Amino acid sequence: MCCANAIWGLMSPVAKIVIASGAATSLVVTDLRFFGAxxxxxxxxxxxxxxxxxxxxxxxxxxxxxxxxxLNQGFFIFGVGLTSPVNASIITTSMPLLAMGLSALYLHEPITGKKVLGIAVGATGALVLIIGSHPGSGSDTTAGDNIWGDVLVVLAQLSYATYFVLFKHFVSRYSMVTLMKWMFTFAFIATLPFSYNSLLATQWTTFDAHTWGAIAFIVVGGTFLSYSLIVVGQKNLRPTVGGMYNYVQPAVASIAAIYWGLDNFNASKIVAVVLIAGGVYLVTISRSRAQMEAYKAKGNTRN
Known part of the structure; x- marks a missing residue:
């Protein structure tokens, strides 16, 4: 899960470079991800x-x-188009909280103090990182904000958290390759009617080597490899723990942006990374349902 989210963190600035260059729209890039994977x-x-x-x-x-x-990619793409990037980034930190709530309802996983504290600490770190990267965001992005955009980004996080919880046990029935080949086949078929015109309008001959290289990374690394790792993590980790690694994305994206000269290094980023790592650690060491039941079975009544 850590590796998958780290790759997604790297993919974020790479995808922004491709889309910002005007070579391809976000919808075309998304469809290329589905088709390539x-x-x-x-x-x-x-x-x-x-x-x-x-x-x-x-x-x-x-x-x-x-x-x-x-739904996860679709809601997010259209949501980002209607709201500010800062709002979208902040809302994505809700995914672990949604995963914890759904796990409690569907899988009857206990909501422990360590889980709540870990999610709070990790979310604080993510928010420090996001807001610190956009120092003027409090005043100059509101003009582009739209409540429907925020709602769509929330729905994107909810759809992914729902998948992570509902299919926790199902993914163990088949191999990772079998699951992913059918999931991406269905995804490509479902999105093609919406992206068909954009694909035809794309000037493919204008793509240079850097653009194709970036797209190759997005498809191979940011989709094929990362989704392969996600299934492995989903099989072996509790949904709340797996969701916590979502906070790795802004940390890696920030480090990559600094390395490529797209962002500046400051003390707030160090604090943010420490908070994110601490939050992930707290949730990871929290007790699962099985551990809680075994603990109670021993007659120990301590929390």
Missing amino acids: MILFWLASFFQKPEHVNHRDMAKIFLASLLAIV
Whole structure:
């Protein structure tokens, strides 16, 4: 999960460079991600034992694709277009909180003091990092803010958190490659009607080597590799713990931006990274439902 979110953190400034250059719209970049990942996962499936997916599970995989890929990416792309980048970044910190609430309702995972404290500490670090990178955001971004944009970004986080919780046990039925090849196939088919005209209007011959290199990183690293790692993490981590690694994204994005000269280094960034790491640690060491039940079974009544 840490590696996947670190890659997504690197992908953020790379994608911004491609979109800001005017080479491709955000919708085209998203569709390229889906198409490229679909092809790569299908190619990878030829190197493993064929796996049959029954019709009932195929319907579940389609739902998983809608929640984790189509709705998550779709809501976020259109949401960012309607609200400010700062608002969108701040709202993304709600994902671990949503995952914790859904885990408590659906998986009956306990909400412990360490989880709440860890999420609060991590969110504080993420907010320090985001606001510190936009020192004038408090006054100069409100003109572009739109409540519907904020709502769409919240829905993007909710759809991903719902997928992470609802399909926690389901992802163990099939291999990572089988799950991902079908999820990205469904995602590409679902988004193609909306992106078809944009794909035709894109001037592909104007793409230089740097643009193609950036797109290759977005597809191979930011989609194929990262989603592969997400499934591995989903199988082995509790949803709340997995969600906490969401805070790694702004930290890595900030470090990359500093390295590429797109941002400045200051003390607030050190504080933010320490808070994020501390928050992840607290949630990671918090007790799971199984640990709480085993603890009570021993007759120990301490919290």
